[in-house]
Amino acid sequence: xxxxxxxxxxxxxxxLALLLWRGLSLDPNHMPSALEDRPFPQFTARSLTGDPVSxxxxxxxxxxxxxxxxxxxxxxxxxxxxxxxxxxxxxIFGLNYKDDSAAARRWIETRGDPYRLxxxxxxxxxxxxxxxxxxxxxxxIDAAGIVRLRYQGPLDARVWREQFEPVIAxxxxxxxx
Amino acid sequence: xxxxxxxxxLLGGPLHAAVExxxxxxxxxxxxxxxxxxxxxxxxxxxxxxxxSNAPIAEDLRLELHRLxxxxxxxxxxxxxxxxxxxxxxxxxxxxxxxxxxxxGAPVLMLGVGLLVLAGIVRRARRAGVARATxxxxxxxxxxxxLLDEDARQG
Numbered sequence: 001x002x003x004x005x006x007x008x009x010x011x012x013x014x015x016l017a018l019l020l021w022r023g024l025s026l027d028p029n030h031m032p033s034a035l036e037d038r039p040f041p042q043f044t045a046r047s048l049t050g051d052p053v054s055x056x057x058x059x060x061x062x063x064x065x066x067x068x069x070x071x072x073x074x075x076x077x078x079x080x081x082x083x084x085x086x087x088x089x090x091x092i093f094g095l096n097y098k099d100d101s102a103a104a105r106r107w108i109e110t111r112g113d114p115y116r117l118x119x120x121x122x123x124x125x126x127x128x129x130x131x132x133x134x135x136x137x138x139x140x141i142d143a144a145g146i147v148r149l150r151y152q153g154p155l156d157a158r159v160w161r162e163q164f165e166p167v168i169a170x171x172x173x174x175x176x177x
Numbered sequence: 178x179x180x181x182x183x184x185x186x187l188l189g190g191p192l193h194a195a196v197e198x199x200x201x202x203x204x205x206x207x208x209x210x211x212x213x214x215x216x217x218x219x220x221x222x223x224x225x226x227x228x229x230s231n232a233p234i235a236e237d238l239r240l241e242l243h244r245l246x247x248x249x250x251x252x253x254x255x256x257x258x259x260x261x262x263x264x265x266x267x268x269x270x271x272x273x274x275x276x277x278x279x280x281x282g283a284p285v286l287m288l289g290v291g292l293l294v295l296a297g298i299v300r301r302a303r304r305a306g307v308a309r310a311t312x313x314x315x316x317x318x319x320x321x322x323x324l325l326d327e328d329a330r331q332g
Binding site: 028029031032033034035098124127128129130131132133134 | 220221223232233234237238241260261262263264266
């Protein structure tokens, strides 16, 4: 008993060190999406080309929903990579978030259009339902419209390889788990 | 000049949260709005609540909060609305659940441990005190009696 007491400070130190060590590897900016493994919310909106869009238009295969805006510098940075992804056959839907539609159309004309269609969310209301905190954000949805992954920040080849590809591989060819 | 500065500082205090002006049907709704804006965390910014943050998303959420209150939503419905969209992260006061039990229980637990340690220390000190009090040598006892006699004579 007496000997055990001698070791108490060492044990306390070890426990604390373990906790702090674990704390070092946590990213305080990482916020898990509340939407992961839950259905993409219902919505009705207009597309950038003026057609009505709803949740049903996004279903049918694995797809990305990319939240972007012309006021967002990181969106400009990731746009070239989105073009590349679209060329390799990835379905990308755009969510034009709190933006001016005319400016958004000009942006697509000058920078290329990787999007199957663009949902106009000028009020940011759909963004709130998705749990968007800013742009760019990219959601991976499966064929049934279940959100499988949410990534905050600009997409690039490394993020695609490390975050998206493993999830897509798990989903299988028909886009269902 | 100095007085003016002091006046400005005093006036500036309560204004920090007033970004937009919202109309409410009742005073009670206004109070609940202010409470929620204090207790809900801005999902974009690490350490600010909705009231203090001027991030666009915080602005949108204040608007949404106002709408929910006017719709007559209950406190639970509003908290659920925020949590289903932004996760537990947005609650500055986490709900009591299995995974937050330790968080809520830790203060009580630590108080208990502290009390146990204190009781141990007191018990040991008391035992040591009793031991010391009974362990007077004959010489000490004589000296004590002398002192007491002296005291009695003087008193």
